[in-house]
Amino acid sequence: MSQAHPHSTAPDPGAHRGFITLAIMLATIMQTLDSTIANVALPHMAGNLSASQDQISWVLTSYIVAAAIATPLTGWLTGRFGRKRVFLVAVVGFTVASMLCGLSESLVQIVLARLLQGLFGAALVPLSQAVMLDSNPPEKHAQAMAVWGMGVMIGPILGPTLGGWLTDNLTWRWVFFINLPVGMLSFYGIKAYIRETETDRQLGFDFYGFLTLSLAIGLFQMLLDRGEQLDWFSSTEIVLEAVGALVSLTFFVVLTATAQGPSFFNVNLLKDRNFVTGLGFYFLVGLLLYATRALLPPLLQTLMGYPVVTTGLVTGPSGIGTMLAMLLAGRLTSKVDPRALIALGFSLTALSLWQMSGYTLDMSEGGIVWPGVIQGMGVGFVSVPLTTVTFSTLDRRYRSDGTSIFSLFRNIGSSIGISLMQTLLTRNSAIYHARLAELVTSASPAIRAGLPALLDPGSPGGLAALNNEVTRQASFLAYLTDFRIMMVATLLALPFLLLMRKNGNAPPAEIDAQVLE
Known part of the structure; x- marks a missing residue:
């Protein structure tokens, strides 16, 4: 049976929308920032915790796997216990796990703490998105998603630069300690201004579906994370x-299709064409954005000899x-x-990737900044x-x-x-190396005549x-090939916009009285 909260003493969400936005954006930035901020600190962690490079990679893997597993659980937890309650537990758990990461004295301790971080952090982004949608009227959804989207994007953009600065000026432990004040402020805002949603204490749990x-x-996450390191399918693992x-x-x-009772995945989601198409496009956004950030x-x-600080300065403007x-x-x-705006965005992304595919090893910093800005706009x-x-219908x-x-799809x-x-x-690096090596031999008069003594193939x-x-x-050359491949993938996605309904801005005008507490 549903349990409402008619006697809530929390302020009216309409009057405190700014505080609500700030609270959930802090939670969003905290989670997305942690997905990349630890990357640059890994070498320092490895030395301090006496771990090999292979072993320290579990600091990243454990977080990714735990978050991936816990993300689909968010919907059921919210329906069973209420969105506000789940949100608060997630913020507290993530903040405490961050503190445990910073206090870790061994590889085992930090991997376990990162597992906890991933489990609690998985709910932060989807819950913040749901609150933003429900705390704003339909005509404000686009602007609300603009603010929410900035929080999602700020984390991965600032993560490496902030992580490097904290590690250089303090210690790698502050990569995690920085979450403590952010988490406390977010907890206060959620507790004070967000109302609880209706709950169903009898809501069943599909254990086998979840498992x-x-x-x-x-x-699948383990396969992706370790595949390159283990030479993919030549490895038994x-x-x-x-x-x-x-x-x-x-x-x-099979279990979902034949379920007679509660199902872990709500198949009604698949009946909405806009939602299904949106999943596909968001999958592609994740693929293109994060792949470029990693490359x-x-x-x-x-290859171009940029210091860490300069790298942050030329890639930051994309944000x-x-x-x-x-x-x-x-x-x-x-x-x-x-759909026209989405098409514009993908076109700008394709343009930026085309520009990146024309990089040279001696190009100016401006030649790197502007394609990044264009891609960021895309x-x-x-x-x-x-x-x-995606959510309008x-x-x-x-x-x-x-x-x-x-x-999850992103x-x-x-x-x-x-x-x-x-x-x-x-x-492709190996392929291009073989092709270039065929042309660069001591028997080639052009090579011998055109190379300085330092590169004389005869010695x-x-x-x-x-x-x-x-x-x-x-x-x-292999990097440039990657950029061209992503450009083609971006252009091929454009025709699928026709699968979306044109008029998708008309969800119910009224806001449920029990959405926020």
């Missing part, structure tokens, strides 16, 4: 993870482009066909109208379930994108130096 989906997601993920997913689909820093630092485009898209979505013009249209009863699945897209692009980068030292340069050039 099979969790196994499928967890094994990767084969077992692939088989296990496929079998688990098959069982989940640029090593390209700039390893400015995203914010500006989101603010503009928030105002335009109610006046312009949202992401901004996609995110706001896409989120608005979805019944509000399914919103918590929908936002958790929405976030995360899976980013995992696949990073793994796929890194695999192609490694393989052992010159041959080694020449091989290093060939490797550098081959790696650079």
Whole structure:
């Protein structure tokens, strides 16, 4: 039976929408920031915790796997216990887990703490999105999603730069301690201003559905995370993870399709064409955005000799482009066909990737900044109208379930994108190296005449130096190939916008009185 809260003493959400927004945005930024902020601190952690490079990677893997498994659970927890209660527990759990990460004295301790971080943090983004949608009237949804989207994008953009600064000026432990004041402020805002949603204490739990989906997601994440390191399907571990993920997913689909009682995945979500199409596009946003973010820093630092600080300075402006485009898209979505804005965003993204595919090793910093700004604007013009249209026709009863699945698809897209692009980068580097090496031999008069003595292939030292340069050039060509592949994928996605309904801005005008407490 549903349990409402007619005697809530919390302030009217309409009068305190700013405080609500601030509270949930702090939670969103805290979670998304932690998905990337620890990356740059890994070498320092490895030395301090006496862990190898392979072992310290579990600091990232444990978080990703735990968050992926827990994300689909958000919808059921919200329906059973209430959105506010789940939100508060998630913020407290994430903040405490962050403190435990910073206090860790061994690899085992920090991996366990990161597992807790992932489990509690998984609910923060989908819950913040659901609260933003429900605390604003339909005509304000686009602007609300613009603000929410900025929080989602700020984390991954600022993470590496902030993490590097904290590690250099303090210690790697402050990468995690920084979450403590943010978490406390977010907890206060949620507790004071957000109302509780209706709950159903009799809501059943599909344990087998949860178990099979969790196994499928967890094994798939492990496969993606360790595949490149273990040479993919030449490794027994990767084969077992692939088989296990496929079998688990098959069982989940069968159980969901034949369920007579409560099902862990609400199949009603699949009846909404806008929602299903939106999942596909958000998957692609995750794939393109995070893959590019993963490719640029090593390209700039390893091949072009950029210091860490300079790398942050030339990649940071892309976030400015995203914010500006989101603010503009928030105002335009109610006046312009949202599909046109999404098409504009994907077109700008394709343009930026085309520009990146024309990088040279001696290009200026401005040549790196502007494609990043254009790509950032593309992401901004996609995110706001896409989120608005995806949920515009979805019944509000399914919103918590929908936002958790929405976030899950973005995360899976980013995992696949990073793994796929890194695999192609490694393989294409080897291919280009072989092709260039065929042309660079001591028997080639043009090579002998055109190279300085330092790169003379006739001497052992010159041959080694020449091989290093060939490797550098081959790696650079492989990066450019990755950018071209992502550009083509972006353009191929555009026709699928026709699957979305044009008029998707008309959800119920009234806001449920029990949405916020």
